[in-house]
Amino acid sequence: MNLVESLLHALKDHGARQIFGIPGDFALPYFRIIEQSKILPLYTLSHEPGVGFAADASARVNMGLGVAAVTYGAGALNMVNAVAASYAEKAPVVVLSGAPGKGEARSGLLLHHQAKTLDSQFQMFREITCDQVKLDDAARAPADIARVLAKALRHSEPVYIEIPRDMVDVPCAPVVRAAAQEIDFGGA
Amino acid sequence: MAGVEIRRFGLEGKVARLARRLGLPVVTGFMGRGLLAGHDAPLVGTYLGVAGLPEVTQLVESSDGLFLLGEILCDTNFAVSATRIDLRKTIQALDGRVTIGYHTYPQVPLAALVERLLECATEGARTFPVRRQVFPRGMPADDASIAPTDIATAVNDLMAEHGRMPIASDVGDCLFTAMEIEHTELVAPGYYATMGYGVPAGLGVQAATGQRPLILVGDGAFQMTGWELGNCRRYGWDPIVLLFNNASWEMLRTFQPESAFNDLDRWGFAEMAAGMGGDGRRVGTRAELKAALDKAVAKRGRFQLIDVTIPRGALSSTLQRFVAGMKRLGAAK
Numbered sequence: 222m223n224l225v226e227s228l229l230h231a232l233k234d235h236g237a238r239q240i241f242g243i244p245g246d247f248a249l250p251y252f253r254i255i256e257q258s259k260i261l262p263l264y265t266l267s268h269e270p271g272v273g274f275a276a277d278a279s280a281r282v283n284m285g286l287g288v289a290a291v292t293y294g295a296g297a298l299n300m301v302n303a304v305a306a307s308y309a310e311k312a313p314v315v316v317l318s319g320a321p322g323k324g325e326a327r328s329g330l331l332l333h334h335q336a337k338t339l340d341s342q343f344q345m346f347r348e349i350t351c352d353q354v355k356l357d358d359a360a361r362a363p364a365d366i367a368r369v370l371a372k373a374l375r376h377s378e379p380v381y382i383e384i385p386r387d388m389v390d391v392p393c394a395p396v397v398r399a400a401a402q403e404i405d406f407g408g409a
Numbered sequence: 410m411a412g413v414e415i416r417r418f419g420l421e422g423k424v425a426r427l428a429r430r431l432g433l434p435v436v437t438g439f440m441g442r443g444l445l446a447g448h449d450a451p452l453v454g455t456y457l458g459v460a461g462l463p464e465v466t467q468l469v470e471s472s473d474g475l476f477l478l479g480e481i482l483c484d485t486n487f488a489v490s491a492t493r494i495d496l497r498k499t500i501q502a503l504d505g506r507v508t509i510g511y512h513t514y515p516q517v518p519l520a521a522l523v524e525r526l527l528e529c530a531t532e533g534a535r536t537f538p539v540r541r542q543v544f545p546r547g548m549p550a551d552d553a554s555i556a557p558t559d560i561a562t563a564v565n566d567l568m569a570e571h572g573r574m575p576i577a578s579d580v581g582d583c584l585f586t587a588m589e590i591e592h593t594e595l596v597a598p599g600y601y602a603t604m605g606y607g608v609p610a611g612l613g614v615q616a617a618t619g620q621r622p623l624i625l626v627g628d629g630a631f632q633m634t635g636w637e638l639g640n641c642r643r644y645g646w647d648p649i650v651l652l653f654n655n656a657s658w659e660m661l662r663t664f665q666p667e668s669a670f671n672d673l674d675r676w677g678f679a680e681m682a683a684g685m686g687g688d689g690r691r692v693g694t695r696a697e698l699k700a701a702l703d704k705a706v707a708k709r710g711r712f713q714l715i716d717v718t719i720p721r722g723a724l725s726s727t728l729q730r731f732v733a734g735m736k737r738l739g740a741a742k
Contacts, residue, residue, distance in 0.1 A: 239616055264616055264644060271609035271637040278577060278596045278613030284419045287613070302603055309601040310440070310481070311417055375518070376505070377417040404521045 224359050224393040225251045225384065228366055229260040231396035232315065235370045236285030237261060240317075241275040243268070245292025247334065248319030250389040255290065269296055273303020273314070280312045286373060290317040294334025297342055301349065304379050308349045313373040315380055316346065322387030323357055343383060351378040359391040371399035410456060410469065412441045412486075414479025414503060418520045424478060425450035427527055432535025433476075436469055438486035442588060443576070443595030451539045455588055458489030459734025460727060462542070466490075475499040479519050483600045489734065544591045550699040555717055557582050557725035559695055560651060561589035564623065567702055568593065574623045574649075577614050579607030581660040583625035583653045585728040605633035611648045612637060621647055621709075628654040628673060635678070641712040642686030648712050649705045652678055655719040663724070663732045672721075679716040687712035 222230075232240075239262045244252040255263050266272050272289045280287030289304070291297045297318040307314040321332050326339055336342065347353055352372040354365040366382070373380040415424045425448040428435045436456045437444045445452050454465040469475065470492045477499050480486065487494060501508040502522055506515045546569065548562040568574060568591055578584045578597040581604070587595060596614060598606045608631065611624035626635065631652055641647065656675040661668070682689025688711055690701045698717060705713035724732065 241613065241616070264612075264640075266609065266612070266637050266640050268634065268637070270605055271612075271634050274606045274609035274634070275613030275616065275637075277606075278610035279617035281416070281596045282575065282594065282614050283617045284416065287617075306598050306601040306603045306606070310598060311413060313417070377414065402516075402518070404516070404518060406517075406521075406525060 222393060222395060223254065223390045224356060224362055225254040225389045226258055226260065227363060227393040227395055228356070228382070228384075229255065229258060231366050231370060232286060232288055233261055234396070234398060235374060236283070237288050237315065238283060238285065239264060239279065240288040240290050241266060241272045241279070242290030242317075243272055243292070243296060245296045245319065245334075247321060247386050248290070248292035248296065250386045251317070251319060251384050252290070254389055261288070263290075269299035270303050273300040273307070276314045277303065277307045277312045280307070280314055285313070286370070287312065287314045288317065289314055292319045292334070293321065294336060294342060298336070298345070301345060304346070305349045307379045311377045313377050313379065315370070315373060315382060316350065318342065318381070318383050320355070320383045320385045322385050324387055343381070346381040349379065350381040351376045353381040353383075355383040355385070356388055357385055359388065359393045363394050363396045366396045367399045375402070410436050410438060410475060410477050410480050411444050412438060412478060412480025412503070413444070414519050416444055418479070418518075420479070420520060420523050421445050421448050423523050423527060427523060427530060430527070430530040430532055432533060432537050434468060434537045434539060436465055438480055440481055440483065440486055440599035442597070442599065443593065446592040446594055451537045452592070453539055454542045456486070457588070457727070457731070458487070459738060460489055460731035470494060473498070477501045477503065478523075479503060481600055485600050485602065489731070545589060548695055548699065550696040552694045552696060554693060554720055554723070555695055555698055556723040557586040557653060557719065557728070558589055559698065560653070560717060561586045561725065563695075563698055563702055564590050564651070567706065571706055575614050575618065575620055576623045576625060577607050577611035578625040579627060579630040580604055581627040581630065581653070582725050582728045583607070583627050583651075585731065586653070586725040587625055588727045589725060604630040606630070608635050608650065609637045611650070612640065612646055615646045615648060616644065621649070624648050624650040626650065626652055627659070628652060628656060628676065628678070629658050631678060632676070636685070638682075638687060638712050638714070639685040645710065646712065647710050650712060650714045652714060652716045653719055654678065654716050655721050655723070657721050659721065659724070662721075663728070678714060682712070682714040687714055689714040689716060691716045691718060693718040
């Protein structure tokens with residue numbers, strides 16, 4: 222199983238039933254795996270605000286995770302307003318974004334779709350999601366994915382998952398769901 | 410007052426049972442409209458403050474123990490109040506904690522709280538008699554022009570005949586109009602209030618549930634994201650779209666009537682539908698609206714766009730009450 226397959230199985234296991242998205246060059250590798258693995262159906266739309274709103278509505282009506290899949294920069298930043306709406310109104314939308322590969326980030330060149338730093342987008346989404354992760358380490362990825370998806374469901378708020386494009390085919394273990402939190406009502 | 414969290418955490422059935430056991434009336438806020446639609450709860454209606462039905466407003470604002478269960482404490486739910494609700498005298502369960510007066514109890518997830526309350530609340534003899542809200546029915550199919558409330562009436566007639574449909578609504582008067590439609594599942598950005606939500610949200614509803622949705626959207630919002638309808642054909646989606654077309658940013662006009670930039674051009678949306686794989690009809694009278702809705706319901710497999718010409722200045726009854734109420738509040742300050 223590769224990293225994206227592990228992520229897709231985890232999304233399904235946490236209640237996601239479909240993915241809305243628009244690809245771009247940084248997102249093509251993980252979109253290829255979405256399409257070929259058929260783990261979740263993919264519906265592509267025309268403009269990223271629509272992707273965010275459709276994913277939000279699917280989360281609301283199904284009382285589960287909605288998934289919005291986009292590319293880095295020009296795609297994800299087009300969806301900031303929709304994800305802010307999901308955050309404000311408590312819809313658990315999982316934002317998947319492609320990103321430059323780990324190797325590209327070391328080239329010293331500015332990369333297309335980059336706003337200020339390579340992490341500008343990550344910082345922007347930190348403000349409108351309850352947890353974030355960049356899947357740049359396949360050994361850590363299953364635990365990170367489990368944590369992020371559990372938080373989306375526990376808080377019913379969006380989360381952000383960034384996928385560097387050279388990570389998609391890296392072998393990865395399956396995600397094990399996080400244990401439910403203990404609740405203490407005190408002495409009552 | 411039941412809020413969106415009871416839906417997000419799948420608690421509608423349990424909250425309905427809790428309210429029945431305790432003999433407590435239930436309202437939702439503007440944001441929570443559509444909650445409990447399929448459940449047997451003593452639901453009095455939607456709290457809209459100055460814009461709402463007086464009996465609902467009075468019930469909420471005179472309560473000495475308002476229980477806010479999963480309700481977002483936002484202005485669209487509460488700023489419409491003439492009598493400011495003192496939140497210190499409420500019980501708030503939200504964001505995984507419970508607040509009573511000045512005390513906050515952290516890390517109490519809503520699902521666990523409701524479960525525990527159900528264990529504590531015994532089946533009692535108390536009941537709260539609820540007068541069911543009456544929604545307008547029987548739109549005359551005549552040659553009169555169409556006001557937003559006519560659309561609500563026509564939709565109520567339609568759902569009575571063909572069964573309830575889930576609704577995705579944009580913001581603006583279409584969402585106020587939705588308050589005049591029989592309780593059914595509703596997704597709308599009632600608090601954050603972003604335009605452009607309705608059409609893509611309707612596609613999300615159909616993809617997620619397989620049910621044919623009704624989409625309520627204004628012409629301003631349709632200019633933003635209405636084009637997503639062009640994706641319906643390849644996925645087999647066939648929403649019915651009621652486009653409230655007053656060639657205007659009419660909601661903004663209610664706030665600031667003197668601004669000419671609120672005048673939009675009248676786009677030929679009905680004609681564009683065919684090129685996008687759907688069927689479009691422009692209607693200007695109530696008779697045409699009725700005929701177009703009947704045709705739309707009968708035709709499956711293609712999106713059905715009904716481009717409803719509404720005269721500028723024609724507002725839904727709910728928005729009229731809202732605007733009049735806000736003016737009263739403004740004048741009092």
